[in-house]
Amino acid sequence: MKELELQVRLAGKPEDARVAELVEENRKLRQQLTSFMSKLESAQATLSTLLKAMKASAKDADELERSADESQSPSASSASLRPPAHDAAASLQAQILPDTDRQIDTTAVNMDALVAANSSNLDESQTMVFWDTDDRVIHEPTYDHLLLDNDQISAMSPENPMPAGHQIALFEKTSSNQDHTTELASLPGIWSHHYQMGPQVYQTAMRESRRQYGINTSNSLISDHITSVQRCLKKKWSQSSNNTISRYA
Protein backbone atom coordinates (compact mmCIF):
# COMPACT_ATOMS: atom_id res chain seq x y z
CA MET A 1 0.00 0.00 0.00
CA LYS A 2 2.80 2.38 0.92
CA GLU A 3 4.50 1.65 -2.37
CA LEU A 4 1.26 2.37 -4.27
CA GLU A 5 0.72 5.56 -2.33
CA LEU A 6 4.26 6.62 -3.14
CA GLN A 7 3.75 5.91 -6.84
CA VAL A 8 0.49 7.89 -6.88
CA ARG A 9 2.19 10.77 -5.09
CA LEU A 10 5.11 10.74 -7.51
CA ALA A 11 3.02 10.31 -10.65
CA GLY A 12 1.86 13.92 -10.79
CA LYS A 13 5.32 15.41 -10.41
CA PRO A 14 7.91 16.23 -13.07
CA GLU A 15 10.85 13.88 -13.51
CA ASP A 16 13.37 16.15 -11.83
CA ALA A 17 11.22 16.62 -8.76
CA ARG A 18 10.70 12.88 -8.47
CA VAL A 19 14.39 12.17 -8.74
CA ALA A 20 15.20 14.90 -6.23
CA GLU A 21 12.64 13.45 -3.83
CA LEU A 22 14.06 9.96 -4.21
CA VAL A 23 17.58 11.22 -3.67
CA GLU A 24 16.42 13.02 -0.53
CA GLU A 25 14.72 9.85 0.67
CA ASN A 26 17.88 7.90 -0.07
CA ARG A 27 19.92 10.42 1.91
CA LYS A 28 17.60 10.12 4.90
CA LEU A 29 17.76 6.33 4.76
CA ARG A 30 21.55 6.49 4.61
CA GLN A 31 21.57 8.76 7.64
CA GLN A 32 19.39 6.32 9.54
CA LEU A 33 21.60 3.45 8.53
CA THR A 34 24.82 5.19 9.46
CA SER A 35 23.36 6.31 12.76
CA PHE A 36 22.29 2.75 13.47
CA MET A 37 25.72 1.43 12.50
CA SER A 38 27.52 3.88 14.76
CA LYS A 39 25.22 2.97 17.65
CA LEU A 40 25.93 -0.70 17.03
CA GLU A 41 29.67 -0.01 16.96
CA SER A 42 29.43 1.92 20.18
CA ALA A 43 27.38 -0.81 21.83
CA GLN A 44 29.81 -3.46 20.63
CA ALA A 45 32.79 -1.58 22.06
CA THR A 46 30.99 -1.03 25.37
CA LEU A 47 30.01 -4.69 25.64
CA SER A 48 33.54 -5.74 24.80
CA THR A 49 34.95 -3.52 27.54
CA LEU A 50 32.36 -4.77 30.03
CA LEU A 51 33.14 -8.35 29.15
CA LYS A 52 36.83 -7.80 29.70
CA ALA A 53 36.18 -6.08 33.02
CA MET A 54 33.93 -8.93 34.16
CA LYS A 55 36.49 -11.52 33.15
CA ALA A 56 39.21 -9.66 35.01
CA SER A 57 37.00 -9.37 38.12
CA ALA A 58 36.10 -13.05 38.00
CA LYS A 59 39.75 -13.96 37.61
CA ASP A 60 40.72 -11.74 40.54
CA ALA A 61 38.02 -13.29 42.69
CA ASP A 62 39.24 -16.79 41.81
CA GLU A 63 42.81 -15.83 42.60
CA LEU A 64 41.77 -14.34 45.93
CA GLU A 65 39.82 -17.42 46.85
CA ARG A 66 42.68 -19.70 45.83
CA SER A 67 45.16 -17.55 47.71
CA ALA A 68 43.04 -17.64 50.83
CA ASP A 69 42.82 -21.43 50.60
CA GLU A 70 46.56 -21.74 50.10
CA SER A 71 47.40 -19.37 52.97
CA GLN A 72 45.66 -21.78 55.33
CA SER A 73 47.90 -24.61 54.21
CA PRO A 74 51.56 -24.96 55.32
CA SER A 75 52.79 -24.75 51.70
CA ALA A 76 51.18 -21.40 50.99
CA SER A 77 52.99 -19.47 48.33
CA SER A 78 53.37 -15.75 47.91
CA ALA A 79 52.08 -15.72 44.37
CA SER A 80 50.78 -12.46 43.01
CA LEU A 81 47.03 -12.01 43.09
CA ARG A 82 46.96 -10.34 39.67
CA PRO A 83 48.39 -11.67 36.47
CA PRO A 84 51.23 -9.56 35.08
CA ALA A 85 49.85 -6.71 32.99
CA HIS A 86 52.22 -7.39 30.14
CA ASP A 87 50.88 -10.94 29.81
CA ALA A 88 47.37 -9.64 29.28
CA ALA A 89 48.66 -7.09 26.80
CA ALA A 90 50.65 -9.73 24.92
CA SER A 91 47.64 -11.98 24.80
CA LEU A 92 45.48 -9.22 23.41
CA GLN A 93 48.19 -8.27 20.94
CA ALA A 94 48.48 -11.85 19.69
CA GLN A 95 44.74 -12.07 19.34
CA ILE A 96 44.28 -9.01 17.20
CA LEU A 97 47.45 -8.77 15.15
CA PRO A 98 47.27 -10.99 12.08
CA ASP A 99 50.29 -12.47 10.40
CA THR A 100 51.85 -9.78 8.24
CA ASP A 101 52.97 -12.36 5.74
CA ARG A 102 49.51 -13.53 4.90
CA GLN A 103 48.66 -13.68 1.26
CA ILE A 104 45.42 -12.56 -0.24
CA ASP A 105 43.73 -15.42 -1.98
CA THR A 106 41.04 -13.34 -3.64
CA THR A 107 43.60 -11.88 -5.98
CA ALA A 108 44.99 -15.15 -7.20
CA VAL A 109 44.37 -15.33 -10.91
CA ASN A 110 46.06 -16.90 -13.86
CA MET A 111 49.26 -15.02 -14.64
CA ASP A 112 49.04 -15.31 -18.41
CA ALA A 113 45.50 -13.98 -18.34
CA LEU A 114 46.71 -11.08 -16.22
CA VAL A 115 49.43 -10.16 -18.65
CA ALA A 116 47.20 -10.47 -21.68
CA ALA A 117 44.37 -8.47 -20.14
CA ASN A 118 46.62 -5.71 -18.99
CA SER A 119 48.40 -5.51 -22.30
CA SER A 120 45.12 -4.81 -24.00
CA ASN A 121 44.53 -1.86 -21.68
CA LEU A 122 47.59 -0.14 -23.02
CA ASP A 123 47.10 -0.99 -26.64
CA GLU A 124 49.77 0.67 -28.75
CA SER A 125 47.34 1.97 -31.35
CA GLN A 126 45.63 3.93 -28.63
CA THR A 127 48.62 4.99 -26.68
CA MET A 128 50.43 6.54 -29.57
CA VAL A 129 47.65 8.71 -30.90
CA PHE A 130 48.69 11.72 -28.96
CA TRP A 131 52.39 11.24 -29.09
CA ASP A 132 52.58 10.43 -32.80
CA THR A 133 51.05 13.70 -33.90
CA ASP A 134 53.95 15.60 -32.47
CA ASP A 135 56.44 14.77 -29.84
CA ARG A 136 55.48 17.95 -28.06
CA VAL A 137 52.02 18.97 -27.15
CA ILE A 138 51.00 21.92 -29.21
CA HIS A 139 47.22 21.97 -28.82
CA GLU A 140 45.74 24.63 -26.67
CA PRO A 141 43.85 23.02 -23.84
CA THR A 142 40.11 23.26 -23.75
CA TYR A 143 38.12 22.76 -20.63
CA ASP A 144 34.71 21.91 -21.98
CA HIS A 145 35.33 18.25 -21.31
CA LEU A 146 34.61 18.76 -17.66
CA LEU A 147 32.19 16.06 -16.82
CA LEU A 148 29.48 17.99 -15.09
CA ASP A 149 27.90 21.33 -15.70
CA ASN A 150 27.97 23.92 -12.97
CA ASP A 151 24.48 23.20 -11.70
CA GLN A 152 25.27 19.54 -11.26
CA ILE A 153 28.55 20.28 -9.53
CA SER A 154 26.93 22.74 -7.17
CA ALA A 155 24.30 20.15 -6.31
CA MET A 156 27.02 17.77 -5.14
CA SER A 157 29.81 18.02 -2.67
CA PRO A 158 32.74 15.97 -1.46
CA GLU A 159 30.83 15.53 1.79
CA ASN A 160 27.96 13.97 -0.10
CA PRO A 161 29.49 12.61 -3.31
CA MET A 162 26.25 11.25 -4.66
CA PRO A 163 25.24 12.89 -7.89
CA ALA A 164 21.93 14.61 -7.42
CA GLY A 165 19.64 13.86 -10.30
CA HIS A 166 20.66 12.48 -13.65
CA GLN A 167 23.92 10.68 -13.12
CA ILE A 168 24.34 9.82 -16.76
CA ALA A 169 24.84 13.51 -17.41
CA LEU A 170 28.14 13.35 -15.61
CA PHE A 171 29.95 12.51 -18.82
CA GLU A 172 27.96 14.79 -21.08
CA LYS A 173 29.88 17.46 -22.87
CA THR A 174 28.75 20.83 -21.73
CA SER A 175 29.28 22.27 -25.17
CA SER A 176 27.26 19.61 -26.92
CA ASN A 177 23.62 19.95 -27.86
CA GLN A 178 23.30 16.22 -28.26
CA ASP A 179 20.46 14.78 -26.24
CA HIS A 180 21.70 11.93 -24.08
CA THR A 181 18.55 10.07 -23.16
CA THR A 182 19.08 7.20 -20.78
CA GLU A 183 17.35 4.16 -19.52
CA LEU A 184 17.01 5.90 -16.19
CA ALA A 185 14.22 8.08 -17.50
CA SER A 186 12.02 5.10 -18.08
CA LEU A 187 12.57 3.57 -14.68
CA PRO A 188 11.33 6.04 -12.10
CA GLY A 189 11.70 5.01 -8.48
CA ILE A 190 14.84 2.94 -9.06
CA TRP A 191 18.11 4.14 -7.58
CA SER A 192 21.15 2.05 -7.03
CA HIS A 193 24.83 2.80 -7.08
CA HIS A 194 25.46 -0.02 -9.50
CA TYR A 195 22.73 1.06 -11.89
CA GLN A 196 23.57 4.73 -11.94
CA MET A 197 27.35 4.79 -11.44
CA GLY A 198 28.49 1.26 -12.22
CA PRO A 199 30.73 -0.07 -14.99
CA GLN A 200 28.04 0.03 -17.69
CA VAL A 201 27.46 3.73 -17.15
CA TYR A 202 31.21 4.26 -17.04
CA GLN A 203 31.76 2.46 -20.33
CA THR A 204 28.94 4.33 -22.03
CA ALA A 205 30.25 7.62 -20.76
CA MET A 206 33.83 6.85 -21.75
CA ARG A 207 32.72 6.01 -25.27
CA GLU A 208 31.10 9.42 -25.52
CA SER A 209 33.66 11.44 -23.63
CA ARG A 210 35.98 13.85 -25.35
CA ARG A 211 39.21 12.34 -26.60
CA GLN A 212 41.98 14.71 -25.73
CA TYR A 213 45.74 14.33 -25.53
CA GLY A 214 45.42 10.71 -26.59
CA ILE A 215 43.10 9.66 -23.80
CA ASN A 216 39.38 9.73 -23.20
CA THR A 217 38.92 12.20 -20.38
CA SER A 218 37.12 10.59 -17.51
CA ASN A 219 35.37 11.41 -14.26
CA SER A 220 38.67 11.02 -12.37
CA LEU A 221 41.31 13.74 -12.68
CA ILE A 222 43.88 11.55 -10.96
CA SER A 223 43.20 8.71 -13.38
CA ASP A 224 43.61 11.03 -16.35
CA HIS A 225 46.97 12.21 -15.06
CA ILE A 226 48.22 8.71 -14.23
CA THR A 227 47.09 7.33 -17.58
CA SER A 228 49.04 10.10 -19.30
CA VAL A 229 52.11 9.42 -17.17
CA GLN A 230 51.92 5.73 -18.05
CA ARG A 231 51.60 6.38 -21.75
CA CYS A 232 54.45 8.86 -21.67
CA LEU A 233 56.70 6.30 -19.96
CA LYS A 234 55.65 3.53 -22.31
CA LYS A 235 56.56 5.66 -25.30
CA LYS A 236 59.93 6.66 -23.81
CA TRP A 237 60.82 3.08 -23.00
CA SER A 238 59.81 1.97 -26.44
CA GLN A 239 62.03 4.65 -28.00
CA SER A 240 64.87 3.71 -25.68
CA SER A 241 64.60 0.03 -26.62
CA ASN A 242 64.54 0.85 -30.33
CA ASN A 243 67.64 3.03 -29.98
CA THR A 244 69.47 0.25 -28.17
CA ILE A 245 68.52 -2.29 -30.81
CA SER A 246 69.56 -0.03 -33.70
CA ARG A 247 72.87 0.73 -31.97
CA TYR A 248 73.78 -2.95 -31.86
CA ALA A 249 72.25 -3.88 -35.22
Place this chain on the structure above:
Amino acid sequence: MHDGVVHFVDAELTNSPRRQRTLTTSMMLSLFHSLNRPLALSWYTATKFHVYLTNLTMWQIEPSKAAYAEIHPRYRPSALQLTETHPIIIDWCPFPTLRDKLIMQHAANPFVDRIVCDIATAYVIETDVSIIVDLGEPTLGYIRVLDLINALQSTPLNSNYPGHEVAASSLSGMAGAQESEYSLPDNEDTTCLPAKSSHDLFENKTLARLAFEKLGIESGLARYKLDPALFAKYPELYDVDADVLASGICISPRDQIALPTAEQVLDSTILRAYNDFADWSMSAISMFQTQIR
Protein backbone atom coordinates in the same frame (compact mmCIF):
# COMPACT_ATOMS: atom_id res chain seq x y z
CA MET B 1 58.12 -11.04 4.42
CA HIS B 2 57.03 -9.49 1.15
CA ASP B 3 57.28 -5.77 1.74
CA GLY B 4 56.69 -4.81 -1.88
CA VAL B 5 60.11 -3.17 -2.04
CA VAL B 6 62.42 -4.00 -4.92
CA HIS B 7 65.79 -4.92 -3.48
CA PHE B 8 68.89 -4.69 -5.67
CA VAL B 9 71.91 -6.52 -4.45
CA ASP B 10 74.57 -6.30 -7.12
CA ALA B 11 75.92 -3.78 -9.57
CA GLU B 12 74.61 -5.57 -12.63
CA LEU B 13 71.09 -5.49 -11.29
CA THR B 14 71.50 -1.94 -10.04
CA ASN B 15 72.44 -0.82 -13.52
CA SER B 16 69.80 -2.85 -15.29
CA PRO B 17 67.26 -1.23 -17.60
CA ARG B 18 64.57 -2.41 -15.20
CA ARG B 19 66.18 -0.47 -12.39
CA GLN B 20 66.31 2.60 -14.59
CA ARG B 21 62.64 2.22 -15.41
CA THR B 22 61.68 1.71 -11.79
CA LEU B 23 63.44 4.90 -10.80
CA THR B 24 61.95 6.84 -13.69
CA THR B 25 58.45 5.61 -12.83
CA SER B 26 58.89 6.56 -9.20
CA MET B 27 60.13 10.02 -10.16
CA MET B 28 57.25 10.53 -12.58
CA LEU B 29 54.71 9.62 -9.90
CA SER B 30 56.48 12.01 -7.59
CA LEU B 31 56.15 14.71 -10.23
CA PHE B 32 52.44 14.01 -10.57
CA HIS B 33 51.93 14.44 -6.83
CA SER B 34 54.16 17.50 -6.71
CA LEU B 35 52.16 19.22 -9.44
CA ASN B 36 48.70 18.16 -8.39
CA ARG B 37 48.60 17.26 -4.71
CA PRO B 38 51.87 18.28 -3.06
CA LEU B 39 50.47 17.92 0.42
CA ALA B 40 50.09 14.17 -0.11
CA LEU B 41 53.82 13.67 -0.75
CA SER B 42 54.80 13.15 2.89
CA TRP B 43 52.04 10.59 3.34
CA TYR B 44 53.30 8.49 0.42
CA THR B 45 56.87 8.69 1.69
CA ALA B 46 56.08 7.79 5.28
CA THR B 47 53.91 4.82 4.40
CA LYS B 48 56.18 3.62 1.58
CA PHE B 49 53.12 3.63 -0.64
CA HIS B 50 55.19 5.27 -3.36
CA VAL B 51 57.06 1.95 -3.64
CA TYR B 52 53.86 -0.09 -3.88
CA LEU B 53 52.41 2.24 -6.50
CA THR B 54 55.62 2.32 -8.49
CA ASN B 55 55.61 -1.47 -8.70
CA LEU B 56 51.93 -1.50 -9.62
CA THR B 57 52.48 1.13 -12.31
CA MET B 58 55.44 -0.78 -13.71
CA TRP B 59 53.22 -3.82 -14.16
CA GLN B 60 50.42 -1.77 -15.70
CA ILE B 61 52.80 -0.29 -18.26
CA GLU B 62 54.67 -3.47 -19.12
CA PRO B 63 52.93 -6.52 -17.68
CA SER B 64 55.17 -9.49 -17.10
CA LYS B 65 55.55 -12.25 -14.56
CA ALA B 66 58.55 -10.50 -13.03
CA ALA B 67 56.65 -7.24 -12.72
CA TYR B 68 53.63 -9.01 -11.26
CA ALA B 69 55.78 -10.68 -8.63
CA GLU B 70 56.91 -7.26 -7.40
CA ILE B 71 53.36 -6.05 -6.74
CA HIS B 72 52.38 -6.19 -3.09
CA PRO B 73 49.73 -8.92 -2.61
CA ARG B 74 47.18 -6.35 -1.54
CA TYR B 75 47.52 -4.53 -4.85
CA ARG B 76 47.36 -7.53 -7.15
CA PRO B 77 44.36 -7.06 -9.41
CA SER B 78 41.14 -8.97 -8.95
CA ALA B 79 39.36 -10.66 -11.84
CA LEU B 80 36.88 -7.77 -11.94
CA GLN B 81 39.67 -5.24 -12.30
CA LEU B 82 40.97 -7.13 -15.29
CA THR B 83 37.63 -7.50 -17.01
CA GLU B 84 35.86 -4.19 -16.37
CA THR B 85 37.18 -0.83 -17.52
CA HIS B 86 37.33 1.57 -14.62
CA PRO B 87 39.14 4.70 -13.45
CA ILE B 88 42.74 3.75 -12.73
CA ILE B 89 42.65 5.47 -9.34
CA ILE B 90 40.59 2.54 -8.08
CA ASP B 91 43.63 0.30 -8.55
CA TRP B 92 45.41 2.39 -5.90
CA CYS B 93 43.17 1.10 -3.13
CA PRO B 94 44.94 -1.75 -1.27
CA PHE B 95 41.72 -3.59 -0.35
CA PRO B 96 40.62 -5.99 -3.12
CA THR B 97 37.01 -6.23 -1.97
CA LEU B 98 36.74 -2.46 -1.81
CA ARG B 99 38.22 -2.12 -5.29
CA ASP B 100 35.55 -4.43 -6.64
CA LYS B 101 32.83 -2.48 -4.87
CA LEU B 102 34.22 0.79 -6.18
CA ILE B 103 34.14 -0.56 -9.72
CA MET B 104 30.61 -1.88 -9.38
CA GLN B 105 29.17 1.14 -7.60
CA HIS B 106 31.32 4.20 -8.20
CA ALA B 107 33.17 3.72 -11.49
CA ALA B 108 31.22 6.59 -13.04
CA ASN B 109 30.93 8.72 -9.92
CA PRO B 110 32.39 12.17 -10.59
CA PHE B 111 33.68 12.13 -7.02
CA VAL B 112 35.49 8.81 -7.29
CA ASP B 113 38.82 10.53 -6.57
CA ARG B 114 37.42 11.93 -3.34
CA ILE B 115 36.10 8.50 -2.33
CA VAL B 116 39.45 6.78 -2.92
CA CYS B 117 41.22 9.53 -0.98
CA ASP B 118 38.68 9.14 1.83
CA ILE B 119 39.49 5.44 1.90
CA ALA B 120 43.21 6.23 2.19
CA THR B 121 42.40 8.72 4.93
CA ALA B 122 40.62 5.93 6.80
CA TYR B 123 43.60 3.54 6.97
CA VAL B 124 44.06 2.55 10.58
CA ILE B 125 46.19 0.21 12.62
CA GLU B 126 44.15 -1.90 15.02
CA THR B 127 46.03 -2.77 18.15
CA ASP B 128 46.10 -2.72 21.92
CA VAL B 129 46.05 1.07 22.09
CA SER B 130 47.15 1.09 25.72
CA ILE B 131 50.68 0.63 24.44
CA ILE B 132 50.35 4.03 22.76
CA VAL B 133 48.17 5.96 25.19
CA ASP B 134 48.00 5.23 28.89
CA LEU B 135 44.55 3.72 29.43
CA GLY B 136 45.28 1.70 32.53
CA GLU B 137 44.58 -1.68 30.99
CA PRO B 138 44.89 -3.44 27.62
CA THR B 139 42.27 -1.97 25.33
CA LEU B 140 41.44 -2.86 21.77
CA GLY B 141 41.35 0.17 19.53
CA TYR B 142 42.71 1.79 16.42
CA ILE B 143 44.57 4.85 15.26
CA ARG B 144 44.53 6.53 11.85
CA VAL B 145 47.77 6.33 9.90
CA LEU B 146 47.25 9.83 8.50
CA ASP B 147 46.72 11.34 11.95
CA LEU B 148 50.07 10.01 13.11
CA ILE B 149 51.88 11.10 9.96
CA ASN B 150 50.40 14.56 10.20
CA ALA B 151 51.54 14.75 13.82
CA LEU B 152 55.10 14.13 12.62
CA GLN B 153 55.14 17.18 10.39
CA SER B 154 56.82 20.47 11.18
CA THR B 155 53.71 22.30 10.04
CA PRO B 156 50.88 19.89 10.71
CA LEU B 157 47.95 21.93 9.44
CA ASN B 158 47.55 24.70 6.94
CA SER B 159 43.93 25.48 6.44
CA ASN B 160 44.88 28.40 4.18
CA TYR B 161 46.08 26.10 1.43
CA PRO B 162 43.42 26.39 -1.29
CA GLY B 163 41.46 23.34 -2.26
CA HIS B 164 43.01 20.99 0.24
CA GLU B 165 41.71 19.64 3.46
CA VAL B 166 45.06 18.48 4.69
CA ALA B 167 48.41 20.12 5.10
CA ALA B 168 51.73 18.46 5.49
CA SER B 169 55.22 19.80 5.42
CA SER B 170 57.99 18.91 3.03
CA LEU B 171 59.89 15.65 3.33
CA SER B 172 62.32 17.38 5.67
CA GLY B 173 59.52 17.34 8.21
CA MET B 174 59.88 13.59 8.45
CA ALA B 175 63.63 13.76 8.87
CA GLY B 176 63.33 16.39 11.56
CA ALA B 177 60.67 14.57 13.46
CA GLN B 178 63.07 13.61 16.21
CA GLU B 179 63.39 17.25 17.20
CA SER B 180 60.24 17.92 19.11
CA GLU B 181 59.00 21.48 19.09
CA TYR B 182 56.47 20.57 21.71
CA SER B 183 57.40 20.81 25.32
CA LEU B 184 55.76 19.68 28.50
CA PRO B 185 56.82 20.74 32.00
CA ASP B 186 60.25 19.40 32.96
CA ASN B 187 58.86 16.90 35.40
CA GLU B 188 56.80 15.20 32.68
CA ASP B 189 58.34 12.32 30.75
CA THR B 190 57.67 13.08 27.09
CA THR B 191 60.08 10.62 25.55
CA CYS B 192 58.43 7.27 26.03
CA LEU B 193 55.17 5.57 25.38
CA PRO B 194 52.46 5.29 26.43
CA ALA B 195 51.54 8.95 26.17
CA LYS B 196 49.59 10.45 29.02
CA SER B 197 46.72 11.30 26.68
CA SER B 198 45.84 11.28 23.02
CA HIS B 199 46.36 15.05 23.02
CA ASP B 200 49.96 14.55 24.14
CA LEU B 201 50.47 11.88 21.49
CA PHE B 202 49.39 14.05 18.58
CA GLU B 203 50.97 17.26 19.84
CA ASN B 204 54.38 15.81 20.62
CA LYS B 205 56.39 14.79 17.55
CA THR B 206 58.70 12.56 19.56
CA LEU B 207 55.77 10.54 20.90
CA ALA B 208 54.15 10.48 17.46
CA ARG B 209 57.41 9.18 15.99
CA LEU B 210 57.65 6.47 18.65
CA ALA B 211 54.06 5.43 18.03
CA PHE B 212 54.69 5.40 14.28
CA GLU B 213 57.59 3.00 14.79
CA LYS B 214 55.87 0.93 17.47
CA LEU B 215 52.89 0.28 15.23
CA GLY B 216 55.13 -0.63 12.28
CA ILE B 217 53.24 1.71 9.97
CA GLU B 218 56.10 1.95 7.51
CA SER B 219 55.92 -1.75 6.65
CA GLY B 220 52.49 -2.60 7.99
CA LEU B 221 50.32 -2.48 4.88
CA ALA B 222 49.18 -6.07 5.42
CA ARG B 223 47.81 -5.03 8.82
CA TYR B 224 45.96 -1.93 7.69
CA LYS B 225 42.27 -1.86 8.42
CA LEU B 226 39.65 0.81 7.92
CA ASP B 227 38.09 3.34 10.24
CA PRO B 228 34.39 2.47 10.74
CA ALA B 229 33.63 6.15 10.08
CA LEU B 230 34.37 5.46 6.40
CA PHE B 231 31.42 3.11 6.18
CA ALA B 232 29.21 5.59 7.95
CA LYS B 233 29.88 7.89 5.00
CA TYR B 234 29.81 5.16 2.34
CA PRO B 235 27.72 2.28 3.71
CA GLU B 236 27.42 0.79 0.23
CA LEU B 237 31.13 -0.08 0.36
CA TYR B 238 30.78 -2.25 3.44
CA ASP B 239 31.31 -5.94 2.93
CA VAL B 240 30.37 -8.05 5.91
CA ASP B 241 32.65 -10.89 4.77
CA ALA B 242 35.76 -8.76 4.41
CA ASP B 243 37.82 -8.45 7.54
CA VAL B 244 38.67 -4.79 7.05
CA LEU B 245 36.70 -3.00 9.73
CA ALA B 246 38.68 -1.87 12.76
CA SER B 247 37.04 -2.27 16.13
CA GLY B 248 37.46 -0.87 19.61
CA ILE B 249 38.05 2.69 20.65
CA CYS B 250 39.43 5.33 18.31
CA ILE B 251 42.54 7.26 19.34
CA SER B 252 42.41 10.49 17.41
CA PRO B 253 43.49 14.13 17.54
CA ARG B 254 40.98 16.90 18.10
CA ASP B 255 40.98 17.85 14.41
CA GLN B 256 41.14 15.12 11.80
CA ILE B 257 42.18 15.87 8.26
CA ALA B 258 41.79 14.19 4.86
CA LEU B 259 44.16 13.41 2.02
CA PRO B 260 43.78 15.85 -0.88
CA THR B 261 42.59 14.92 -4.34
CA ALA B 262 43.95 16.41 -7.57
CA GLU B 263 42.49 19.78 -8.49
CA GLN B 264 44.16 20.44 -11.81
CA VAL B 265 42.66 19.34 -15.11
CA LEU B 266 45.10 17.65 -17.45
CA ASP B 267 46.33 20.23 -19.95
CA SER B 268 49.11 20.68 -22.49
CA THR B 269 51.45 22.38 -20.02
CA ILE B 270 51.29 19.47 -17.62
CA LEU B 271 51.61 16.93 -20.41
CA ARG B 272 54.68 18.72 -21.66
CA ALA B 273 56.09 18.70 -18.14
CA TYR B 274 55.54 14.92 -17.93
CA ASN B 275 57.23 14.44 -21.29
CA ASP B 276 60.24 16.64 -20.50
CA PHE B 277 60.64 15.27 -17.00
CA ALA B 278 60.68 11.71 -18.33
CA ASP B 279 63.52 12.69 -20.69
CA TRP B 280 65.37 14.44 -17.86
CA SER B 281 65.08 11.58 -15.38
CA MET B 282 66.02 8.89 -17.90
CA SER B 283 69.02 10.92 -19.02
CA ALA B 284 70.13 11.62 -15.44
CA ILE B 285 69.80 8.01 -14.35
CA SER B 286 71.59 6.80 -17.47
CA MET B 287 74.50 9.19 -16.85
CA PHE B 288 74.71 8.13 -13.22
CA GLN B 289 74.80 4.48 -14.21
CA THR B 290 77.56 5.15 -16.74
CA GLN B 291 79.66 6.88 -14.08
CA ILE B 292 79.47 4.06 -11.54
CA ARG B 293 80.34 1.33 -14.04
